[in-house]
Amino acid sequence: MWYVSTRGVAPRVNFEGALFSGYAPDGGLFMPEELPQLDRGTLCQWSTLSYPGLVKELCALFIGSELLPKDELNDLIDRAFSRFRHREVVHLSRLRNGLNVLELWHGVTYAFKDLSLSCTTQFLQYFLEKREKHVTVVVGTSGDTGSAAIESVQGAKNMDIIVLLPKGHCTKIQELQMTTVLKQNVHVFGVEGNSDELDEPIKTVFADVAFVKKHNLMSLNSINWSRVLVQMAHHFFAYFQCTPSLDTHPLPLVEVVVPTGAAGNLAAGYIAQKIGLPIRLVVAVNRNDIIHRTVQQGDFSLSEAVKSTLASAMDIQVPYNMERVFWLLSGSDSQVTRALMEQFERTQSVNLPKELHSKLSEAVTSVSVSDEAITQTMGRCWDENQYLLCPHSAVAVNYHYQQIDRQQPSTPRCCLAPASAAKFPEAVLAAGLTPETPAEIVALEHKETRCTLMRRGDNWMLMLRDTIEDLSRQWRSHALNTSQ
Numbered sequence: 079m080w081y082v083s084t085r086g087v088a089p090r091v092n093f094e095g096a097l098f099s100g101y102a103p104d105g106g107l108f109m110p111e112e113l114p115q116l117d118r119g120t121l122c123q124w125s126t127l128s129y130p131g132l133v134k135e136l137c138a139l140f141i142g143s144e145l146l147p148k149d150e151l152n153d154l155i156d157r158a159f160s161r162f163r164h165r166e167v168v169h170l171s172r173l174r175n176g177l178n179v180l181e182l183w184h185g186v187t188y189a190f191k192d193l194s195l196s197c198t199t200q201f202l203q204y205f206l207e208k209r210e211k212h213v214t215v216v217v218g219t220s221g222d223t224g225s226a227a228i229e230s231v232q233g234a235k236n237m238d239i240i241v242l243l244p245k246g247h248c249t250k251i252q253e254l255q256m257t258t259v260l261k262q263n264v265h266v267f268g269v270e271g272n273s274d275e276l277d278e279p280i281k282t283v284f285a286d287v288a289f290v291k292k293h294n295l296m297s298l299n300s301i302n303w304s305r306v307l308v309q310m311a312h313h314f315f316a317y318f319q320c321t322p323s324l325d326t327h328p329l330p331l332v333e334v335v336v337p338t339g340a341a342g343n344l345a346a347g348y349i350a351q352k353i354g355l356p357i358r359l360v361v362a363v364n365r366n367d368i369i370h371r372t373v374q375q376g377d378f379s380l381s382e383a384v385k386s387t388l389a390s391a392m393d394i395q396v397p398y399n400m401e402r403v404f405w406l407l408s409g410s411d412s413q414v415t416r417a418l419m420e421q422f423e424r425t426q427s428v429n430l431p432k433e434l435h436s437k438l439s440e441a442v443t444s445v446s447v448s449d450e451a452i453t454q455t456m457g458r459c460w461d462e463n464q465y466l467l468c469p470h471s472a473v474a475v476n477y478h479y480q481q482i483d484r485q486q487p488s489t490p491r492c493c494l495a496p497a498s499a500a501k502f503p504e505a506v507l508a509a510g511l512t513p514e515t516p517a518e519i520v521a522l523e524h525k526e527t528r529c530t531l532m533r534r535g536d537n538w539m540l541m542l543r544d545t546i547e548d549l550s551r552q553w554r555s556h557a558l559n560t561s562q
């Protein structure tokens with residue numbers, strides 16, 4: 079399987095190449111050169127698989143056994159999910175009024191990023207050990223990415239991770255999830271600034287191409303192909319759990335409601351649809367509504383500023399993965415995609431060409447949900463089911479309630495739940511409900527923490543560079559010792 083850039087200029091790479099890249103060298107995102115088509119027989123076979131079983135099949139399809147033999151791939155995926163709290167890894171809760179909530183948050187940090195990051199890190203380790211190489215992962219985070227990345231990388235051979243968090247701007251639980259991991263390969267910095275300010279030193283370091291190459295730096299954000307790949311399994315699992323039958327011709331439709339910020343889950347769902355899964359996609363966003371405006375009016379333009387909402391992990395201004403969606407909508411036309419994205423980068427505003435917009439609005443429906451509607455939805459779900467939703471899940475569930483209140487004759491529907499309510503007690507309180515805190519989260523408060531401050535007036539960029547250079551030096555002397 080080969081991967082090409084959505085902008086069509088960078089040379090094609092295999093899965094390993096895509097895995098170790100963030101953006102393609104031409105600024106685009108990697109996508110499979112050709113999409114396989116799943117026939118009915120394959121879908122029926124897959125319908126009885128567990129969630130990890132589906133991840134295995136999808137990864138085998140998109141990685142290729144010449145690069146990663148199937149039995150080794152299966153071991154890596156089993157290892158990735160070994161620390162999950164639920165034996166099914168992902169669990170569907172069937173609630174009143176046709177509400178299906180797919181709980182993607184049974185990983186260590188209580189959010190869905192654990193799923194794709196734990197697999198991605200296993201893949202990285204596999205290739206690093208084989209090539210006897212080392213990488214340093216650098217992540218700037220205002221929330222869930224940092225903790226999930228730390229959890230997946232902690233203790234990994236051949237990898238170090240540096241995380242910059244905005245001191246005082248994450249929730250308390252998020253911060254503790256990052257600062258209480260004391261493994262030797264985890265390096266956490268608390269920056270006295272907001273998330274835009276902490277991006278600056280990271281951007282500057284990554285702009286130095288020679289330095290990045292010399293020290294094998296990489297990021298682990300949601301544009302990484304491997305994360306999108308694993309996320310496809312959410313949609314397959316949702317479909318097989320919610321479809322009423324697999325005996326009809328054509329197969330029944332299931333609607334999947336995807337709460338999103340950077341459109342990673344949306345891109346995954348759209349690829350799943352393209353390769354033959356009969357799903358209808360609904361994209362649900364908070365008041366940061368660029369994706370909603372794009373679907374409704376073809377208006378792909380940046381808003382003035384990020385709005386803070388209760389669904390804070392979706393407070394994202396630029397939905398990077400829409401580039402993958404545009405590329406697919408245009409029939410893999412890299413010229414169209416490049417023109418579109420370059421205009422967006424120049425002017426921060428694009429009106430989608432008519433044809434592209436009508437294809438997009440055929441492929442997905444959208445909603446934008448206010449904080450008030452989020453808390454109402456959390457309250458209603460509690461009243462009807464005694465079930466607590468996190469504010470991000472509530473964004474998706476709000477769409478479901480809108481539909482049943484209009485008494486639309488509906489297809490079965492599955493709402494993706496990206497995080498546990500336990501992680502967002504502030505939002506639960508805002509909804510007038512009582513937070514439930516699992517023992518693991520309570521225990522965080524009493525654990526030892528480690529975090530180096532980056533104070534105002536310090537040279538953050540230099541501190542970051544020094545740390546990276548130190549880690550490279552340590553790796554080189556370690557590699558030397560083990561080879562002697």
Ligand SMILES: *Cc1c(COP(=O)(O)O)cnc(C)c1O
Pocket residue numbers: 189190191222223300337338339340341342343344391392394470496497
């Ligand atoms: C990261 C995150 C999201 C947004 O994910 P995208 O990849 O931007 O769609 C939504 N909810 C939670 C809880 C998250 O951690």
